[in-house]
Amino acid sequence: MVYSTSLCACLSLLTVLSCHSHVLPxxxxxxxxxxxxxxxxxxxxxxxxxxxLLSDNEDTLFVGARxxxxxxxxxxxxxxxxxxxxxxxxxxxxxxxCTVKGxxxxxxxxxxxxxxxLNSTHMYACGTFAFSPRCIYINSKTFSMATGASGKPEEGRxxxxxxxxxxxxxxxxxxxxxxGTVADYRGTRxxxxxxxxxxxxxxxxxxxxxxxxxxxTFIRSAYVPSEEKVYFFFxxxxxxxxxxxxxxVSRVAQVCTSDIGGQRTLQKRWTTFTKAQLLxxxxxxxPYNILQDIVTLPPPEGASEDETLFYGIFTSQxxxxxxxxxVCAFSxxxxxxxxxxxxxxxxxxxxxxxxxxxEQLANPGECGLHNASDNMLRFVxxxxxxxxxxxxxxxxLTLVSPDKSYSNIAAQRVRGASGRDYxxxxxxxxSGYLQKAVLLKxxxxxxxxxxxxxxxxxxxxxxxxxxxxxxxxxxSEGVISVPMSNxxxxxxxxxxxxxxxxxxxxxxxxxxxxxxxSRDHLVQDVDEGNVSAQxxxxxxxxxxxxxxxxxxxxxPGEVMPVSLNEVVRLQCxxxxxxxxRYWERLNSQLSPKxxxxxxxxxxxxxxxxxxxxxxxxxxxxxxxxxxxxxxxxKQKSSPTILPATPNRPQSTPTTEAGSKPPVATTRLIxxxxxxxxxxxxxxDPTVTLKDSPTTTTRKSRNFTRLSRIDEENSRMTxxxxxxxxxxxxxxxxxxxxxxxxxxxxxxxLLMIAxxxxxxxxxxxxxxxxxxxxxDAEKGGSATPEERESLRGHSPRLEKHNGQAPNGQSRNGxxxxxxxxxxxxxxxxxxxxxxxxxxxx
Ligand SMILES: *[C@@H]1O[C@H](CO)[C@@H](O)[C@H](O)[C@H]1NC(C)=O
Ligand SMILES: *[C@@H]1O[C@H](CO)[C@@H](O)[C@H](O)[C@H]1NC(C)=O
Ligand SMILES: *[C@@H]1O[C@H](CO)[C@@H](O)[C@H](O)[C@H]1NC(C)=O
Ligand SMILES: *[C@@H]1O[C@H](CO)[C@@H](O)[C@H](O)[C@H]1NC(C)=O
Numbered sequence: 018m019v020y021s022t023s024l025c026a027c028l029s030l031l032t033v034l035s036c037h038s039h040v041l042p043x044x045x046x047x048x049x050x051x052x053x054x055x056x057x058x059x060x061x062x063x064x065x066x067x068x069x070l071l072s073d074n075e076d077t078l079f080v081g082a083r084x085x086x087x088x089x090x091x092x093x094x095x096x097x098x099x100x101x102x103x104x105x106x107x108x109x110x111x112x113x114x115c116t117v118k119g120x121x122x123x124x125x126x127x128x129x130x131x132x133x134x135l136n137s138t139h140m141y142a143c144g145t146f147a148f149s150p151r152c153i154y155i156n157s158k159t160f161s162m163a164t165g166a167s168g169k170p171e172e173g174r175x176x177x178x179x180x181x182x183x184x185x186x187x188x189x190x191x192x193x194x195x196x197g198t199v200a201d202y203r204g205t206r207x208x209x210x211x212x213x214x215x216x217x218x219x220x221x222x223x224x225x226x227x228x229x230x231x232x233x234t235f236i237r238s239a240y241v242p243s244e245e246k247v248y249f250f251f252x253x254x255x256x257x258x259x260x261x262x263x264x265x266v267s268r269v270a271q272v273c274t275s276d277i278g279g280q281r282t283l284q285k286r287w288t289t290f291t292k293a294q295l296l297x298x299x300x301x302x303x304p305y306n307i308l309q310d311i312v313t314l315p316p317p318e319g320a321s322e323d324e325t326l327f328y329g330i331f332t333s334q335x336x337x338x339x340x341x342x343x344v345c346a347f348s349x350x351x352x353x354x355x356x357x358x359x360x361x362x363x364x365x366x367x368x369x370x371x372x373x374x375x376e377q378l379a380n381p382g383e384c385g386l387h388n389a390s391d392n393m394l395r396f397v398x399x400x401x402x403x404x405x406x407x408x409x410x411x412x413x414l415t416l417v418s419p420d421k422s423y424s425n426i427a428a429q430r431v432r433g434a435s436g437r438d439y440x441x442x443x444x445x446x447x448s449g450y451l452q453k454a455v456l457l458k459x460x461x462x463x464x465x466x467x468x469x470x471x472x473x474x475x476x477x478x479x480x481x482x483x484x485x486x487x488x489x490x491x492x493s494e495g496v497i498s499v500p501m502s503n504x505x506x507x508x509x510x511x512x513x514x515x516x517x518x519x520x521x522x523x524x525x526x527x528x529x530x531x532x533x534x535s536r537d538h539l540v541q542d543v544d545e546g547n548v549s550a551q552x553x554x555x556x557x558x559x560x561x562x563x564x565x566x567x568x569x570x571x572x573p574g575e576v577m578p579v580s581l582n583e584v585v586r587l588q589c590x591x592x593x594x595x596x597x598r599y600w601e602r603l604n605s606q607l608s609p610k611x612x613x614x615x616x617x618x619x620x621x622x623x624x625x626x627x628x629x630x631x632x633x634x635x636x637x638x639x640x641x642x643x644x645x646x647x648x649x650x651k652q653k654s655s656p657t658i659l660p661a662t663p664n665r666p667q668s669t670p671t672t673e674a675g676s677k678p679p680v681a682t683t684r685l686i687x688x689x690x691x692x693x694x695x696x697x698x699x700x701d702p703t704v705t706l707k708d709s710p711t712t713t714t715r716k717s718r719n720f721t722r723l724s725r726i727d728e729e730n731s732r733m734t735x736x737x738x739x740x741x742x743x744x745x746x747x748x749x750x751x752x753x754x755x756x757x758x759x760x761x762x763x764x765x766l767l768m769i770a771x772x773x774x775x776x777x778x779x780x781x782x783x784x785x786x787x788x789x790x791x792d793a794e795k796g797g798s799a800t801p802e803e804r805e806s807l808r809g810h811s812p813r814l815e816k817h818n819g820q821a822p823n824g825q826s827r828n829g830x831x832x833x834x835x836x837x838x839x840x841x842x843x844x845x846x847x848x849x850x851x852x853x854x855x856x857x
Contacts, residue, residue, distance in 0.1 A: 040416060040417075040418070040419070040454065040460070040461050040462065040463045041419070041463065041594050041595065042452055042463040042464070042465055042466040042594060043462070043463060043464055043465060043515075043516065043517075043593045043594055043595050044464070044465040044466070044516075044593060044594065045450075045465070045466050045594065046465065046466065046467045046468065047468045048468040048469070048471065050467075052503060052506040053465070053467045053499075053503055053506065055467070055469065055497055055498060055499040055500065056094075056095055056096055056097055056497070056498045057097075057494070057495045057496070057497050057498075058089055058097040058098075058099070058495050058496040058497075058498075059494070059495035059496075060099060062102075063082050063083075063085060063087065063099075063102070064082060064083040064084075064126075064493065065082055065083040065126075065128060065181075065476070065493045066080045066081075066082045066087070066491055066492070066493070066495060066496045067081065067082070067128075067476045067477060067478055067491045067492060067493065068080065068081030068082075068129050068130060068131070068132045068478060068491060069081075069132075069478050069480045069489055069491040069496070070132045070133065070134070070140070071091075071480060071482060071489070074484075075091070075482045075483075075484045075485055076090065076091065076092040077089065077090060077091065077092075077100065078091045078097070078482075078489060078496065079132055079140065080132075080491060080496060081128075081129025081130065081131070081132040081142060081144070082129060083126045083127065083128055083129075084104060084105060084106040084107075084126050084127050085102050085103060085104050085105060085106075085129075086102075086103045086105060086129055086132065086142055086155065087099055087100075087101065087102050087103075088100045088101045088102075088160055089496060091482065091485065091487070091489070091498060092485070094485050094486060094487050094498065094500060097496060097498055100160075101160045103155065103160055103161060103162065105127055105129070105142075105144065105153065105162070106126070106127055107125070107126070107127050107146050107147040107149075111125075111146065111147040111149065112125050112147055114147065114149075115147035115148050115149070118148065118202075120148055124148075124180070124181055124182075125147045125148065126145075126147070126181075127144040127145060127146045127147065127151075128144055128145045128181035129142055129143070129144040130143060130144060130145060130177050130178060130181070130185055130187075131143035131144075131152070131173075131176060131177050131185070131187040131194075131196070133187060133188065133189040133194065134157075134189065135154070135189055135192055135194075135213070136192050137157075138156065138157055138158070139154050139155060139156060139157060139163060140154070140155040140157055141153075141154055141155070141189065141194060141213070142155055143173040143176045143177035143187070144173070144177060145177060145178060145179060145180065145181045146173065148179045148180070148202060149179070150172070150173030150174060150176065150177040150178065150179060151170045151171065151172065151173045151177075152170065152171045152172070152173045152176055152177065153170050153171070174200055174201075175196065175198065175200040175208050175210050175212070175222065176194060176196045176198065176210075176212055177196075177198060178198050178199055178204070179199070179201070179202050179204065180204055181476070182475060182476065183198070183199060183204055184234050184235055184236065185197060185198035185199075185235050186198070186235045186236060186237050186238045186249065186250075186251075187238070188238040188239070188240055188247060190240045190247060190274055191274070192213060192215075193211055193212065193213050193214050193218070193274075194211070194212040194213045195209075195210075195211050195238060195240075195247045195249075195272070196208075196209070196210055196211075196212065196238075197209045197233070197235035197238060197249050197251060198235060205232075206224070207230045207232070207233045207235075208222050208223060208224055208230075209222070209223045209230070209249055209270065209272070209287070209290070210222035210223065211272075211276075217277060218277055219277055219278060219285055220285070221272075221276060221277070221278050221285060221286060221287050222285065222286065222287070223286065223287050223290050224286075227398065228256070228363065228368075229290060229292075229401060230251075230253060231253045231254040231255075231256050232253055232254050233251040233252065233253035233268075234251055234252050234253070234308075235249065235250075235251045236250045236251050236252070236308050236309070236310060236311055237249075237250045237310065237311050237312070238250070239313045239327070240274075241322065241325065241349065242322075243322040244322070244349075244353070245273055245274050245275055245384060246271045246272065246273055246274065246289075246384070247271070247272055247274060248269055248270070248271050248352070249268075249269070249270040249271070249272075250267070250268070250269055250270075250295070250308060250311045250327070250329070251267070251268055251270070251308065252265050252266065252267045252268065252306070252307050252308045253265070253266065253268060254266075255294070256368070256370065257361060257370040257402065259369060259370070264306070264334070265306050265307050265334050266294050266295075266306055267294065267295040267297070267306060267307065267308035267329070267331065268292045268293065268294060268295060268308075269292065269293055269295055269327075269347070269352055269407060270290060270291065270292035270293075271289070271290070271291055271292075271352075271356060271382060272287050272289050272290050273289040273384035273385070275384050275385065275387075276288055276289045276384070276386075276387055277387045278387060279386075279387060279388075279389070279391075279394045280387075280388060281391055282391045282394040282395055282398070283394050283397070283398060288386040288387050288389070288394060288397060289382055289383070289384055289386060290382075290401055291356055291360070291381050291382035291401045291402070291403060292401060292402055292403065293352070293355045293356060293402070293403035293405070293406060293407055294403075294406040294407065295308065295329065295345075295347060295406070295407050296345075296406040296407060296408055296409065297329065297331040297343050297345035297409055297414065298409075298414075299413060299414050300412070303333060303335050303337060303338060304331075304333070305331035305332060305333045305338065305341075305342070305343040305345070305414070306331065306333060306334050307331060307332045307333065307334060308329055308330070308331055309329075309330040309331065309332055309342070309422075309423060309424055309425075310329070310330045310423075310424060310425045310426045310479075311327050311328065311329035311330070311426070312327070312328050312329075312426050312427055312428050313325060313326075313327055313428075314326040314327070314328060314346075314428040314429075314430065314440065317430060317438055322349060323348065323349050323350035323353070324348065324349070324350070325348070325349040326346050326347065326348055326349075326410065326428075327346065327347045327348075327349075327352075328344060328345075328346050328415070328426055328428045328442060329344070329345055329346075329347065329426070330342050330343075330344055330423040330424070330425070330426050330444070331343050331344075331345060332422060332423075340420060340421075340422055341417060341418055341419065341420070341421075341422070342417070342418045342421065342422050342423040343414045343415075343416065343417045343418075344414065344415040344416040344417075344423070344426070344442065344444070344461075345409040345410075345414055345415055346409060346410040346415050347407050347408075347409060347410065348410050351407050351408060351410070352407050354405075355403045355405045355406070355407050356381075356382045356403055357380070357382070358403060358404060358405050359372065359403075359404040359405070360381050360400035360401070360402060360403055360404055361400070361402045361403070361404050362375065362399055362400055363399055363402070365399070370402065372404055375396075377396075378392055378393050378396040379393040379394075379396050379397050379400075381396075381397050381400045381401055382401075382403075415442075415456060415461060416442070416454060416456075416460075416461040418444075418446075421446040421447070421448065421450070421452075422446060422447040422448075423444045423445065423446055423447070423452075424445050424446065424447050424477065425444070425445040425477060425478065425479040425490075426442060426443065426444055426445075426479065427442070427443040427479045427480065427481045427488065428440060428441070428442050428443070429441045429443075429481055429483060429501075431455075431519040431520060432519075432533075433519040433533065433541055433543050434522045434533045434539045434540070434541035435541065435543075437543075439455050439456065439457075439519040439543055440455070440456040441453060441454070441455050441456075441501075441519060442454045442455075442456065442461075443479060443481070443488050445469075445477065445479050445490065446466075447473055448473055449468055449469055449470030449471070449472070449473055449474065450466045450467065450468050450469065451466065451467045451468075451469050451488060451490070451499060452465070452466040453465050453466075453467075453501075453502075453518075455517060455518070455519055455543060457517075457543070457544055458544065462517050462546075464516060464517065464518045465516075465518075467499060469490055469492075469497050469499060470492060470494055471494065472494065474492040474493055474494065475493075476492070476493065477490060477491060477492040477493075478490070478491040478492075479491075481501075482498075486500060486501045486502070487499065487500060487501065488500075488501060501520060502518055502520035502521055502532065504518070504520065504521035504522075504530045504531050504532050505529065505530060505531070506530075507521060507523075507530035508530070509530075509643070510523040510525070510528075510530075510540060510548070510551070510552035511548045511552055511641055511643050512530070512592070513530035513540070513541075514540065514541065514542050514546055514547070514548045514551045514552060515546050515548060515593065515638055515639055515641065516530075516546075517542070517543045517544075517546045518543075519533070519541070519543045520532060520533060521533065521541070522539025522540055522541040523539060523540040523541070523551070523552070524536065524538075524539055524540075525540060540552065546639045547639070547640070547641075548639070548640075548641035549640070549641060574631060574632075574646075574647030574648050574649040575646065575647065575648050575649065576648075576649045576651060577648050577649060577650045577651065578651060578652070578653040578654075579624040579629075579650055579651070579652060579653060580624065580652070580653050581624050581625060581626070581652060582623060582624060582625070583623070583624045584621060584622070584623055584624075585621065585622055585623070585624050585628075585650060586619055586620070586621045587600070587619060587620045587621075587632055587634070587648050587650075588617075588619045589618040589619060589620070589634035589636075589645055589646060590634075590645055590646060591618070592636050592638075592643075592645055593636070593638055595638050595639070596636035596637060596638035597636070597637045597638070598618035598634055598635065598636050598637075598645065599614070599618075599634075599635055599637070600612070600614060600618075600620045600632055600633065600634055600635070601632070601633045601634075601635055602630060602631065602632055602633070603630060603631045603633075607620075611623070611628065618634070620632065620634075624650065624652070626652075628650070629650050629651055629652060630649070630650060631647060631648070631649050631650075632647070632648045632649075632650060633646070633647050634646045634647075
């Protein structure tokens, strides 16, 4: 009964886990791994190299650092050298003033946070300058400070934050600077503004007084030339959700570059500012509501601008999704559709939002409203929040990280060997790993992760140099340049195909995995990773995907001299996190009575005449099996007593599916390279092993006693069996008791886990039903309005006889108050029907 219960729980748990589209990186390279090296630029006189700007030819990287702007030569991918450094520090007096105001000395430097190309001859930079932001022009040729029109450094207020830890965004379009930042010392006056405008094109701004922004965190901005619009991405408090306290929402906002402000109404203010919610949420789940970073992926060549995509990283305000991140994509088409749709209206007396009921006097967000009538502009002033939210592309999350928080993202389209384009995402984790993922039809595949930082970094930036094939990262540990791929790491056709890296293909002639741009006719299968279909013709004998016969792959192997009755432990290297490893012997099954296979896939057994011989560690991944390592366990100092190996191949190791040279096998044996990041549960506390092929003699009392019996029993035919038999009379009862207790414990744990996860699974497996029906079924105490709003639509007034949304939610709750409360409802119901305010 216990057994069936635990089995049941186990199965349910499995379904729960499988309904998450979690992605595990196939390979993991801790810092210093030879397979995935990268270059780091550091200099003893340079700190906080966080703001990055690439020159047009991608040969030079400009870096905004602490008290300096640098230019670094990045034309060679394997080395970065400093070309020039332009110091830009606050004076002693500025620093004193800053510390007097109570700021920490180390934050009172000048941290360069804006670095943009202004025109063909000049760049523009702004820094925090001891909590008193300043901006300068930089002559690109001489890389020296140039004075602007006024002849002295410009005030940086509204262009750069005061606090170096505050996020901001800036972009230049036609020599004008568009920024999103806070414009005061305390960081409470957010503003989206335009600077450096000339002539009738006046500087414009959006100030906080009209409630246009609600405590925003600016993330990024993007210019879309075909629309003549600048888009701003940020998160802020979603005031339209007035029934939830401090609900964070992510937004996209837009302004037209042609905007010059109104003539009387909205003078020197944006007339084209509108904003909409970005929704990163799967059906029936809490939203990932806090934007962390977002990047523009231009449309494929020849496609319409509408196919421009924005890939954003989101985290969640709610405990259930703590420590996880989701990636969502938004299309320009959807954003445009939302901005041309209906708008909500803010009642300035009650500060409540509602869907528009008044007559539509103008189209908010339309370019060219600057000389519209006062009436129209007043209308625009009150209708700037789009009614609909921007849904993610395909109405689904692109990727969910199971246990990592992402902080930065970069995206790229890569043409595969087949000529198809693949989207590759680079994701930087808070813990300092750079993940590379390729987006496929049935989900994302994380090709690898590389540790790039020693310490988590508060301020960092990610930038791609496509022409140089490098991912550039700015951090306080230096500037890091990671090659986008290292195809030569994959030593066989199978590995090359299994990696599913669109950059890499197998050359069947040269027998190496190489960059697909380097030559034609390479073997690649990013979509399926199907080794037997791709690698067969290399070696016709292994076609048809039949299970390989051991004879084809049995190289002499690593020789392991052992003494009889010694405990032998064979280590199996990990070729990939996605592979299942198991052991095989030549022509025989491994009886669990004799062999113990641990969680780290090492194999332990007692050396006896019958256990001597060849052992193969096999890895099964994506339907393909390959031998990772072969050991030849033979008796020490008596080479005559070799086990009978009738099938032992005399020939040299046959290459199979693209040859695995013995060199590669030896390389694999070193666990430092191939077993990156031994996670705590992989480390066996009882046995300490320095090198992989090791034998350990167990010294425990039981064992010595048993081995004595073993020795006495000199006529043994099957020593392993005898060993077990000798054990049975003494320990059988204990074994049964312990097993039952263990089973009970496990099933209890599984039940708890099952209950905890049940709601998630329900929400994913229950077919979509109208929210009202679902409420009735599950006795939901969250009102349809709340659920609706979580899905991104705010309460509709007209549906409920003009009742205020607040009232509705209370009514709804009272109505359903007696229904049984399930776990999911608890979360929506912690206090007065408000969502629990648990920001992370
Ligand atoms: C690529 O991998 C090969 C094989 O592991 C290694 O020797 C080489 O150093 C790696 N190159 C880089 C740039 O990481
Ligand atoms: C500057 O770098 C130091 C470490 O070198 C770090 O502790 C500090 O947080 C960084 N400051 C900023 C504003 O990034
Ligand atoms: C670029 O901008 C600077 C600063 O406004 C100005 O002095 C310079 O003439 C401009 N160069 C060109 C080519 O427009
Ligand atoms: C609108 O502004 C443009 C200049 O941007 C001006 O030429 C035009 O006369 C204005 N139209 C009206 C109706 O004021």
